[in-house]
Amino acid sequence: MSSEHTLNCESTDHQMVSVIKRSDDVIEDTASLFSALGEVSRLRLLELLFDGPRCVSELAHETEQSMSLISQRLKILHQARLVNKERQGKHIYYSLSDEHIVQLLNNAFDHVEEHK
Amino acid sequence: MSSEHTLNCESTDHQMVSVIKRSDDVIEDTASLFSALGEVSRLRLLELLFDGPRCVSELAHETEQSMSLISQRLKILHQARLVNKERQGKHIYYSLSDEHIVQLLNNAFDHVEEHK
DNA sequence: TAAACAGTTTAACATTTGTTTAATTGTTGA
DNA sequence: TCAACAATTAAACAAATGTTAAACTGTTTA
Numbered sequence: 001m002s003s004e005h006t007l008n009c010e011s012t013d014h015q016m017v018s019v020i021k022r023s024d025d026v027i028e029d030t031a032s033l034f035s036a037l038g039e040v041s042r043l044r045l046l047e048l049l050f051d052g053p054r055c056v057s058e059l060a061h062e063t064e065q066s067m068s069l070i071s072q073r074l075k076i077l078h079q080a081r082l083v084n085k086e087r088q089g090k091h092i093y094y095s096l097s098d099e100h101i102v103q104l105l106n107n108a109f110d111h112v113e114e115h116k
Numbered sequence: 117m118s119s120e121h122t123l124n125c126e127s128t129d130h131q132m133v134s135v136i137k138r139s140d141d142v143i144e145d146t147a148s149l150f151s152a153l154g155e156v157s158r159l160r161l162l163e164l165l166f167d168g169p170r171c172v173s174e175l176a177h178e179t180e181q182s183m184s185l186i187s188q189r190l191k192i193l194h195q196a197r198l199v200n201k202e203r204q205g206k207h208i209y210y211s212l213s214d215e216h217i218v219q220l221l222n223n224a225f226d227h228v229e230e231h232k
Numbered sequence: 233t234a235a236a237c238a239g240t241t242t243a244a245c246a247t248t249t250g251t252t253t254a255a256t257t258g259t260t261g262a
Numbered sequence: 263t264c265a266a267c268a269a270t271t272a273a274a275c276a277a278a279t280g281t282t283a284a285a286c287t288g289t290t291t292a
Contacts, residue, residue: 022163022225029228031156038151039250043143056269069251071270081231090259090268100227104220109138111216112145115197155280172239185281187240206238206289 036080037105042073046096046105049083055091152196153221158189162212162221165199171207 022030036042048054048062056074060067074094077083082101086093096102138146152158164170164178172190176183190210193199198217202209212218 022229025232026225026228027156027159027163030224031154031159033154033224033228034150034159035154038147038149038154040143040147041250043147043150047138047143057267066252067269068253068271071268072250075270087259092269100223104223104227107216107220107223108146108149109142111220112142112149113138116141157280173237182282183239184241184283187238188280191240203289208239 033080033082036076036082037108042077045070045073045077046082049094049096050102050105053086053093053095055088055093057091059094149196149198152192152198153224158193161186161189161193162198165210165212166218166221169202169209169211171204171209173207175210 037046044063045059048059054062056067056070059074060070063070074083074085078085078094081097083094084097086095153162160179161175164175170178172183172186175190176186179186190199190201194201194210197213199210200213202211
């Protein structure tokens with residue numbers, strides 16, 4: 001890509017190119033989003049949610065890990081707006097926040113699978 | 117999404133649902149990819165590369181940071197296959213690896229900008 | 233070939249992050 | 263209301279990560 005860009009960079013006198021910059025807020029939130037996605041165990045949790053909503057004890061049971069651990073991971077995913085919470089009696093159900101996120105994840109998985 | 121899924125979870129007897137799992141390798145590489153994207157300064161670097169290839173000294177100059185720092189950040193981005201390296205005489209030019217990545221980034225930025 | 237420049241690597245340090253265990257909050261049903 | 267269950271929180275700790283400064287490698291050109 002971008003193969004038509006000139007590569008003229010002689011000594012330290014670089015010509016400044018004005019780039020359209022995203023706002024600090026957007027960059028920070030995007031970094032948080034990616035950061036939340038950047039861990040194997042959280043990615044596995046999201047993978048389980050692909051199949052539909054799950055409560056904390058279900059996820060703990062399915063992954064054979066403590067509820068505390070699962071809860072803390074879900075908190076990070078929730079803060080990054082990757083999952084929704086919904087209380088249903090004693091249980092709290094977590095689900096993927098929207099179709100956007102499903103697509104983002106599948107894109108990333110597919111991209112990685114291609115480059116193998 | 118997934119609003120038609122049943123939420124019947126009584127006591128701890130959860131019914132197991134067989135989910136199609138991605139391989140450990142794919143999950144790990146995807147986590148690395150997201151992890152590399154999950155930091156403000158690296159995201160800013162990628163943003164600069166949206167405009168075309170840049171060498172380390174250019175990026176250091178434009179961001180007013182040390183070449184060492186830029187070089188280390190680029191290394192992480194390169195290891196995650198987010199950017200390509202190409203030597204051109206004294207300079208090493210970095211560029212976004214492919215259009216897939218451009219789309220992934222723009223998707224994420226747009227998603228964050230929407231939810232504000 | 234040696235000086236100058238571009239880039240990378242290393243080691244040390246501070247900060248952040250993930251996990252464990254135990255205590256705490258919230259909800260239901262006997 | 264209180265016992266039992268579901269989930270969250272807090273504190274302590276280990277591991278991973280980002281930054282700085284200095285040493286090092288690679289390339290050009292005088």
